[in-house]
Amino acid sequence: MGFVNDVVPITITGRNPELDELLVLVARGDEAAFERLYDRLIASVFGLIRRVVRDRAQAEEVAQEVMVEVWRSAARFDPARGSAMSWVMTVAHRRAVDRVRSAQASTDRENRVAQMGGDVAYDHVAETVTTRLEGERVRRCIDGLTELQRQAVTMAYYGGYSYPEVAGLLKVPLGTVKTRMRDGLVRLRDCMGVER
């Protein structure tokens, strides 16, 4: 595990007790632990935010907010409830999504979604996902999804779209999108061997 992480810090798989321990130390005000945690997670945090927010300068701002938030609220992390990696990435994704959703009044966004049409949006997302996804395993697992599962999951996660927006873009019923997001993620989880 240590070897894998040292060489390719992005392919952290499953639980990583060392990261969990670092975050627990951060909660006690340990700045050195925070610096190590930063080094280990920043590429994943920044990459995700950049994917959602797109604009590089804004992505840097959001990444800074996220890491400061991690410092500020580290006491909320409970290793019994999940990994440090998952906790930090959840904070990062929320902040990135907040940024793109507040950037446009919701009505603007709905209009934009209506005008874009499904095909355009999907092609764009699918292309960027295919060309930029790193990590053989993750890509292979995504390939194992049905078309609609993949669209629903990637548009929400990488595109920052809400599920009603995804439904609008893909022109499928709301209930179908909800279900595809769930069963798509469940299939990915089982494929990746994510520990629960």
Next chain:
Amino acid sequence: MNDEIHTLSGAYALNALPLRELGEFEGHLSRCETCTIEVRGLQATAARLGAAVAEMPPRALKSRVMAQITEVRQEPPQVEEEEEPPVAEVVPLRRRGGRWALALAAASAVAAVSIGVIAINEIQARDATIQETQSLLAAPDAVVRKVRMVGGGTATVIASGDRGKVMFTSDLPPLDASKTYQMWVIGGEQIRSAGLMDGGGVRTATVNLPAGTEHLGVTVEPAGGSQQPTTEPIMLAKVV
């Protein structure tokens, strides 16, 4: 389990729920352990999708972050829905005495407040209690505390400023007829009676939570209740 709401776990893990449904689903999560476990697994899965698009930011970002954290105060440990030692939740005995005495002194200096002691009956119809609990828990600002009582046992306090209600439930030790349990709502320098609970056993009481209330306290008082607390609280829980 509500199947309809349960299917939202995927959208939730992807942060794809609109605000209205987000609140609803989080309320559901607080009551559904299976869903909580599923959500954790799905969030961990989503995190892997994030890690798969890793990209290094400029080095300058690190200096900015490291500089900024030296100026940011960290949050204290969270104490939600978990039982914790009395020192973490209830003000420690010595400090409590001081604080309580101080609050009392300040309160007595204020013109006598009509306290309107209300007697609270034994547990209401069970259904009503459960409904009330769920309604309080669903409030967006609901605060849930599980605290140890002085002398043993635990109490659960659920409060919502939005709903203006606080619910207290505990298995209380029996008292002799000359005494009663009395609840107090405490805000700033003011301590106001929130009602009496007679006898012992499992007691659930929902009382009004006046604006500005910071703590709910329980004391043992002479039968009939007191205008202001005359003993140290056996429980003091933050409600904000």
